Amino acid sequence: MIIRINKMSEDPIYIQIREQIIAAIAQGVLRPGDSLPSVRSLANDLGVNLHTVNKAYAVLRDEGYLIMRGRSGAFVAEPLQESCAKASIAQEQLREKLRILVQEHKALGGSAQTFLSEAETQVAQVYGDPGIAGAKRNVSVLGLDEKGEMLKQERSSSGSLSGVSRLSDKFHSQEG
Incomplete structure (x- = not known):
């Protein structure tokens, strides 16, 4: 190292x-x-x-x-176990850090789509998941086509929006 x-x-x-x-x-x-x-x-x-x-x-x-x-x-140290109290604290710290990053990004004029796209790219790099790397995959996961236009939101068989769609909707409602 x-x-x-x-x-x-x-x-x-x-x-x-x-x-x-x-x-x-x-x-x-x-x-x-x-x-x-x-x-x-x-x-x-x-x-x-x-x-x-x-x-x-x-x-x-x-x-x-x-x-x-x-x-x-x-x-x-060994990785934290999900049932461990420290893992719960780590999860809360993650939420807080993400909230701050989102607020800073928005304050600088960034959009939810650019934040989510960059977050997904970073996750792919750190976790080494080639399945989510690549521009076409990134934009379609975010509900955008290659031109950045919104795709029709897909609903699951139960009629609920996907997690990404719900997250995207949440950011859109806060941006307005």
Whole structure:
């Protein structure tokens, strides 16, 4: 795992470290049980204060990505189980972060369609699902044709709208 620090970035260094470790876990570069470099070693390698690395590790521990084993160091934690109380907290944090992202996107003039399209693209990249990658698939999932025109909303056999259609409708009603 290679961590790169951009000292010109507006993001604090500990956040940059945090995000890159999370990305390594998501990509499978780091797996549950893998040990991370010691705080002192990583700080020395990156040329940053050891308190900066310590803060990144502490945040990752508090968020459930790492476990600390005394003098043994930091290790990648096992994924949260759905029945676990921490998983419920993680789900709520996800909702809050998504809500903030949606609000920021809308405040900058973005549409629900562009947000959903970009979100789907990012999910495909992180989860590696080629079945949902590609522009034609993205626009049809969002209820748009290749020109960006709304398709007729499809209803399931029970007569209810699909989850994406309901989500799209919800954003449209909030935009107006």
